[in-house]
Amino acid sequence: METIIRTEKVEKIYYQGRPEEVLALHQIDLEIVKNQFVLIRGPSGSGKTTLLNVISTIDRPTRGRVLLHGEDVSNYSDIHLSRIRQKTIGLVFQNFNLLPRLPAWENVAFPLLPLGIMVKERQRRAVEILNQLKLEKRVNHPPEQMSGGEQQRVAIARALINDPEIVIADEPTSNIDAESIQILLDTLMDLKAKGKTVIVCSHDPIFLNCSETTFLLTNGKLVGIEHTESR
Amino acid sequence: MKKHVNLLLTAIGNIIRNRVRNVVLILCLIAVLFPFITAISISEGIRFQSLISVEEGADIYVTLDHYGSNAPIPLHYLPRFQRMEGVSKAIPRVVGRAYFADRLATIVGIPPEEISRSIRLAQGKMLREKGEVVIGKALANAVHLQTGVRFTLSPNPSKIFRVSGVFDSNMSIWSSNLILMTFEDASELFLMRGMATDILIYTAPGHAQRLAREIMTAATNRDSSEPPLRVQDKPLVRRYFQRGFDYKSGVFTALFTVAFAFAIPALLVISGFGQTERKKEIGVLKATGWQTQEVMEMATLENLVISLTSAPLAILAAMVWLKWFNGAFIAKFFIAEIGLMAPFSVPSRFLPLASILAFLFAVVLTMMGSLYPTWKTATVPPVEAMR
Numbered sequence: 001m002e003t004i005i006r007t008e009k010v011e012k013i014y015y016q017g018r019p020e021e022v023l024a025l026h027q028i029d030l031e032i033v034k035n036q037f038v039l040i041r042g043p044s045g046s047g048k049t050t051l052l053n054v055i056s057t058i059d060r061p062t063r064g065r066v067l068l069h070g071e072d073v074s075n076y077s078d079i080h081l082s083r084i085r086q087k088t089i090g091l092v093f094q095n096f097n098l099l100p101r102l103p104a105w106e107n108v109a110f111p112l113l114p115l116g117i118m119v120k121e122r123q124r125r126a127v128e129i130l131n132q133l134k135l136e137k138r139v140n141h142p143p144e145q146m147s148g149g150e151q152q153r154v155a156i157a158r159a160l161i162n163d164p165e166i167v168i169a170d171e172p173t174s175n176i177d178a179e180s181i182q183i184l185l186d187t188l189m190d191l192k193a194k195g196k197t198v199i200v201c202s203h204d205p206i207f208l209n210c211s212e213t214t215f216l217l218t219n220g221k222l223v224g225i226e227h228t229e230s231r
Numbered sequence: 232m233k234k235h236v237n238l239l240l241t242a243i244g245n246i247i248r249n250r251v252r253n254v255v256l257i258l259c260l261i262a263v264l265f266p267f268i269t270a271i272s273i274s275e276g277i278r279f280q281s282l283i284s285v286e287e288g289a290d291i292y293v294t295l296d297h298y299g300s301n302a303p304i305p306l307h308y309l310p311r312f313q314r315m316e317g318v319s320k321a322i323p324r325v326v327g328r329a330y331f332a333d334r335l336a337t338i339v340g341i342p343p344e345e346i347s348r349s350i351r352l353a354q355g356k357m358l359r360e361k362g363e364v365v366i367g368k369a370l371a372n373a374v375h376l377q378t379g380v381r382f383t384l385s386p387n388p389s390k391i392f393r394v395s396g397v398f399d400s401n402m403s404i405w406s407s408n409l410i411l412m413t414f415e416d417a418s419e420l421f422l423m424r425g426m427a428t429d430i431l432i433y434t435a436p437g438h439a440q441r442l443a444r445e446i447m448t449a450a451t452n453r454d455s456s457e458p459p460l461r462v463q464d465k466p467l468v469r470r471y472f473q474r475g476f477d478y479k480s481g482v483f484t485a486l487f488t489v490a491f492a493f494a495i496p497a498l499l500v501i502s503g504f505g506q507t508e509r510k511k512e513i514g515v516l517k518a519t520g521w522q523t524q525e526v527m528e529m530a531t532l533e534n535l536v537i538s539l540t541s542a543p544l545a546i547l548a549a550m551v552w553l554k555w556f557n558g559a560f561i562a563k564f565f566i567a568e569i570g571l572m573a574p575f576s577v578p579s580r581f582l583p584l585a586s587i588l589a590f591l592f593a594v595v596l597t598m599m600g601s602l603y604p605t606w607k608t609a610t611v612p613p614v615e616a617m618r
Contacts, residue, residue: 058518058613078523078610086520097515097617100508101248111519113241116233158519 003070004166004197005032005055010064010074012050012220024050026220028064032199034165037192037210040201042217048201049094049170051217055199056089056168057081086111090159092169096151098143098158104130105139108157129157133187149180156187166197173204181206238525242532257541260596263490264545264589269552269561270483271585276578277565281472285465289322289431290439292468293446296461303426305457312430315445317438320345323427325417329384331410332374336367338384338410340417354378355396361413363395369407369575371397384410387420407575439464483564506604513608514616523609530605531598538593545589546581553579 012025024047032038032055040048053059054066057073066074073084085091098107108129109122117125130139133153143151152172159167169188173181189210192198200207208214216224246253293312295302312321325340343359350357350365355378358365366376371394376382381393392412418424434442443464513526552558558577566577608616 053612053614056518058617059615060612082517082520082522085518091518093518093617097511097518099512099515110241110516111521113237114234114521114525116237118233118237119240162520 002034003031004034004068005199006030006067006070007051007055007061008065008067010051010054010061010066012047012054012059013062016062024220025054025061028222030215030222030225032197033213034197035192035195036197036212037188038197038199039207039211039214040199040217041203041214043203046217047220048203048217050220052168052170052199052201056091057084058091086114086162088165090162090164090167092152092155092159092167092172094171094174096143096155096175098151098154100144101142103140103142104135104146104154104157107143107154108161111158111161125161126157129160130154133157134183147177147180149176149183152176152180152184153187156184160191164196166199167191168199168201170201171203172200173202173206185210234525235528238529239532239536242529243536245529245533246536253537256597257537257544260537260541260593261545261548263596264541264592265548265552266490266561267487267592268546268549268581268585268589269558269579270487270564271588272549272553272579272581273558273562273565273577274483275580275582275585278472279580280578282469285469285472288465288468290434290465291432291443291446292429292463293432294429294461294463295457296459301429301461302458303423303428304430304460306425306427308460309427309430312432312446315442317435317442319433319435321433322431323414324429324431325414325421325423326428327386327417327421329386329410329420331370331382331384334370334373334408336370336384336408336410338412338417338420340412340414340420342414346411351399352396353399355394358395358412361416362391362393364392364410364412364416365396365398366394366411367398367407367409367575370410384420387422390416390420392416483561486564509605510608510616513605514613514618517609517616518613523606526609527602527606530601534594534597534601537597538590541593542586542590545593546586549585550581553577 007028007030010025010028011023014022014024028051040051042048050059054061057066057068057076061074064074065072068084068088073081076084099110102110105123105126108126112122112125127136127139130136130153133156135150135153135157138146138150138154143154146154152175156167156169156172159169167188172184172188176184185206188198188200192210200211212228214224214226214228215222216226293304293308295304306323309321309323312318322341322345325338327338328335329338330336346357348357352365353368355365370376376394376397378394378396381391383389383391392410398407398409398411412420414427418426432442432446443462446460447462449460516526517523552561558579562577
């Protein structure tokens with residue numbers, strides 16, 4: 001089993017050196033295996049999202065190392081980290097972070113812009129993914145004209161547009177309805193089936209049935225690891 | 232290349248998406264730039280007209296030299312100059328100023344046979360005999376003078392003049408407040424019989440420099456109780472004009488710089504509108520794999536597009552201001568003794584320099600407002616930008 005992500009004694013401190021200093025992550029050591037469905041659980045404020053941000057390279061650890069394919073990326077330059085996010089990691093944010101006023105297909109396609117892919121091809125690829133996620137009727141709708149579940153799926157489509165190896169989703173069920181949750185689960189399981197590594201951070205027990213490895217966080221500390229048989 | 236095209240198209244898309252903010256920004260840029268462009272155009276127009284006047288004028292101007300300033304010259308010099316080899320003609324002229332119904336008029340007196348027949352008149356005919364004058368349109372309008380009306384002037388109220396014609400308002404700006412009369416009338420008006428304010432010498436091609444030298448030499452060698460002569464040739468007159476306009480342009484530029492300095496913070500505030508949303512956008516772009524350099528390129532392209540839109544619109548506004556409002560408020564910096572609205576057609580000339588400067592100013596202003604915040608946002612971890 002190939003390790004795709006490993007963290008070594010990762011710490012994240014907010015407002016360091018100030019009276020309001022917060023130790024969000026404390027000495028986190030974990031290993032994520034390729035092509036697994038990984039769940040990061042814990043109560044609110046346990047540091048799940050912080051850990052996910054550090055793993056996904058959109059934030060830097062204060063101390064410790066994050067290794068991606070065995071390479072320490074915690075001190076990589078901004079350029080290198082952007083490249084990793086472009087090619088290897090697809091992110092789905094809790095609040096979707098879609099660009100307002102842009103139609104769904106453009107929201108999905110804008111990670112392709114710097115790759116020099118022209119508009120027709122961008123649109124074709126975006127529409128294809130949106131269709132797979134049952135959003136064919138929402139292709140030209142801006143986020144404000146979509147439900148939470150639909151926005152979630154647009155965010156997933158955007159995360160998948162560059163065909164990343166790792167898909168990371170932060171609290172993906174927190175802003176969507178029951179029907180959308182089922183579509184989301186199917187989509188994530190489908191991604192896993194296609195060989196992707198799926199990392200979800202959530203306190204929703206619905207993911208317990210899907211995950212192969214579950215990391216339990218409390219107060220910024222990794223307090224438990226649970227492995228279940230491969231699905 | 233495709234990547235840059237994509238970024239340009241996205242930049243244009245962003246401008247359209249945030250149209251309210253960008254329209255306000257473009258309007259502010261136009262408001263800042265158009266007085267500057269109008270001023271440059273007026274300055275160039277006047278400079279151009281001045282240079283035409285200099286080129287079409289005499290080759291040498293001779294006066295007496297009183298303490299380094301021009302002083303009237305006795306007419307007995309006239310035949311001496313006329314006899315010199317290479318002189319085509321020598322014309323005595325009186326140039327003075329007199330108040331006419333609270334308005335300062337420029338009075339020019341030259342022999343009637345020397346008045347160009349190509350001068351355009353709005354009404355009446357060109358003066359041909361003593362007692363007749365042609366007046367500028369601005370002056371005629373201000374004091375309600377028409378052809379045939381008689382009037383006197385303060386330096387010599389015993390002399391009566393009759394308006395024979397009125398200059399066309401589209402003539403050069405110098406004619407707007409002008410009273411043109413015969414040399415003899417002007418001498419009598421200023422009680423300076425036998426004197427001219429200067430003698431204009433026209434020379435055969437290639438003789439001007441030599442003649443100027445000869446007149447100077449003759450003036451320094453002569454044994455007379457009269458003050459020395461002052462000889463001014465075309466290049467010197469050209470330099471005088473240039474210096475005068477450089478000074479006026481300098482005064483305007485100084486004033487404009489002050490206005491510009493006030494405009495910068497205002498534009499910074501406007502271009503900073505929507506920065507919170509923008510910050511989040513940049514964070515999302517970075518989180519999905521965009522490089523800082525690509526974010527910066529897109530922001531730069533947005534600014535360039537805004538500048539490229541603002542600069543021509545500012546030039547258009549300046550053209551409209553000159554055409555419909557005759558350069559009101561701005562022309563008075565360059566033309567002495569006119570009110571807010573010039574009573575004549577203000578000369579203007581649009582040169583490529585004005586367009587280039589307008590574009591550069593617009594670029595500087597927009598870049599100052601947005602590039603630094605964009606760079607700052609793009610270089611922090613994306614999670615911070617999205618927060």
